[in-house]
Amino acid sequence: MKILVVGANGQIGKHLVRFIQDSKDHTARAMIRNPEQAAYFKELGAETVQVDLEGEIEDIAKAAEGVDAMVFTAGSGPHTGKDKTIMVDLDGAVKTIEAAKQAGVNRYVMVSSFDTTREAIQAAPESFAPYVAAKHYADEWLRATDLDYTIVHPGALTNNPGTGQVQAAAKVERGEVSREDVAAVLFGVLENDTTIGKEFQVIGGSVTIQEALKKI
Amino acid sequence: MKILVVGANGQIGKHLVRFIQDSKDHTARAMIRNPEQAAYFKELGAETVQVDLEGEIEDIAKAAEGVDAMVFTAGSGPHTGKDKTIMVDLDGAVKTIEAAKQAGVNRYVMVSSFDTTREAIQAAPESFAPYVAAKHYADEWLRATDLDYTIVHPGALTNNPGTGQVQAAAKVERGEVSREDVAAVLFGVLENDTTIGKEFQVIGGSVTIQEALKKI
Numbered sequence: 001m002k003i004l005v006v007g008a009n010g011q012i013g014k015h016l017v018r019f020i021q022d023s024k025d026h027t028a029r030a031m032i033r034n035p036e037q038a039a040y041f042k043e044l045g046a047e048t049v050q051v052d053l054e055g056e057i058e059d060i061a062k063a064a065e066g067v068d069a070m071v072f073t074a075g076s077g078p079h080t081g082k083d084k085t086i087m088v089d090l091d092g093a094v095k096t097i098e099a100a101k102q103a104g105v106n107r108y109v110m111v112s113s114f115d116t117t118r119e120a121i122q123a124a125p126e127s128f129a130p131y132v133a134a135k136h137y138a139d140e141w142l143r144a145t146d147l148d149y150t151i152v153h154p155g156a157l158t159n160n161p162g163t164g165q166v167q168a169a170a171k172v173e174r175g176e177v178s179r180e181d182v183a184a185v186l187f188g189v190l191e192n193d194t195t196i197g198k199e200f201q202v203i204g205g206s207v208t209i210q211e212a213l214k215k216i
Numbered sequence: 217m218k219i220l221v222v223g224a225n226g227q228i229g230k231h232l233v234r235f236i237q238d239s240k241d242h243t244a245r246a247m248i249r250n251p252e253q254a255a256y257f258k259e260l261g262a263e264t265v266q267v268d269l270e271g272e273i274e275d276i277a278k279a280a281e282g283v284d285a286m287v288f289t290a291g292s293g294p295h296t297g298k299d300k301t302i303m304v305d306l307d308g309a310v311k312t313i314e315a316a317k318q319a320g321v322n323r324y325v326m327v328s329s330f331d332t333t334r335e336a337i338q339a340a341p342e343s344f345a346p347y348v349a350a351k352h353y354a355d356e357w358l359r360a361t362d363l364d365y366t367i368v369h370p371g372a373l374t375n376n377p378g379t380g381q382v383q384a385a386a387k388v389e390r391g392e393v394s395r396e397d398v399a400a401v402l403f404g405v406l407e408n409d410t411t412i413g414k415e416f417q418v419i420g421g422s423v424t425i426q427e428a429l430k431k432i
Contacts, residue, residue, distance in 0.1 A: 057334070083342070083343070083345070083346045085299075085302060086301060086306070086349050086350060090302070090349070091349045118273070126299070129299070129303060130299045130303055133302050133303060133306070137306070144360075
């Protein structure tokens with residue numbers, strides 16, 4: 001399987017591309033914004049493609065040509081302006097969904113936020129609510145498509161090393177999860193078609209990722 | 217007909233409530249954020265209801281109880297933070313749409329932006345794109361409902377006195393239009409059920425609003 005990783009240069013994205021390349025069964029195409037970001041991926045033997053998420057759907061669709069699945073793990077991040085929340089986390093995500101359709105890529109895995117429900121938007125602190133809203137509408141857009149989607153809702157992200165063990169279900173207690181484990185979950189999702197059409201929250205835990213995904 | 221005007225205290229909203237109250241056939245309920253905004257509407261004999269667009273759908277639905285139509289003319293405005301673009305122009309709008317459904321209000325008139333297409337988002341200057349995107353997704357949400365909607369896309373708004381004359385069609389040249397004329401168009405839309413399920417751009421022109429709306 002060839003997988004387009006959107007937001008490959010993020011921390012989750014970097015782990016994910018590494019897992020994909022290490023697997024031998026699959027290959028990654030890393031979608032990056034700047035050519036300077038390419039070295040890491042070339043070293044892993046992954047393809048790279050340079051596309052700005054704020055660009056045209058057609059450019060993203062071209063980047064997705066010939067892949068079997070797409071993973072969206074881009075995020076505007078805490079250091080970009082507030083404008084980027086809607087332009088990247090919502091509009092950028094929607095454009096990749098539309099690009100997947102255009103390119104005939106049926107499998108789409110979305111890295112969402114832990115809770116993107118209406119209730120979560122209302123309950124969020126004022127500074128965080130726009131991000132939750134952006135992810136809410138991106139998730140809604142994806143759910144309304146015919147794509148074979150999975151939506152992953154990770155808890156509070158840490159840079160701890162992965163443990164390979166998590167807790168995953170439609171609803172779990174709020175908690176932390178390492179970015180490396182989230183990447184491993186994404187890889188597991190790509191390998192498990194039983195996760196198609198489903199979404200789940202995931203935090204650190206004591207069940208192997210394989211086991212956890214089987215029960216989704 | 218009783219009409220809930222969301223964003224009544226904006227300039228278009230104030231004109232619209234006045235037109236509704238002057239008509240004698242209809243009455244307005246002005247949805248406002250602060251009680252200090254009530255005096256203008258009380259003077260016109262209109263009802264007021266105090267609800268924050270960033271609040272719960274249920275509160276908006278309660279404000280909409282017993283009305284026959286809803287007009288959304290709220291906007292975050294140029295002086296609010298960028299966060300407000302997604303929280304008011306998108307999420308606020310969506311909540312009023314959901315509130316209309318909950319309250320059984322079938323008629324919904326949206327004041328959108330002149331061009332909210334994908335092409336317009338891509339072509340917009342960086343500072344304006346988030347607003348266009350927010351309006352794009354609000355319009356999309358409305359189109360996907362079963363509500364009897366009309367989406368009005370006004371040109372660049374001015375504070376010139378209304379002329380009662382406009383140019384309106386699915387596509388018109390970019391141009392200016394006075395807020396008072398936009399309010400008159402909204403009033404005309406409410407009175408013309410032939411505009412249901414339609415959307416149009418409107419700028420200043422030389423055709424009476426009645427005539428212009430007949431050709432939509």
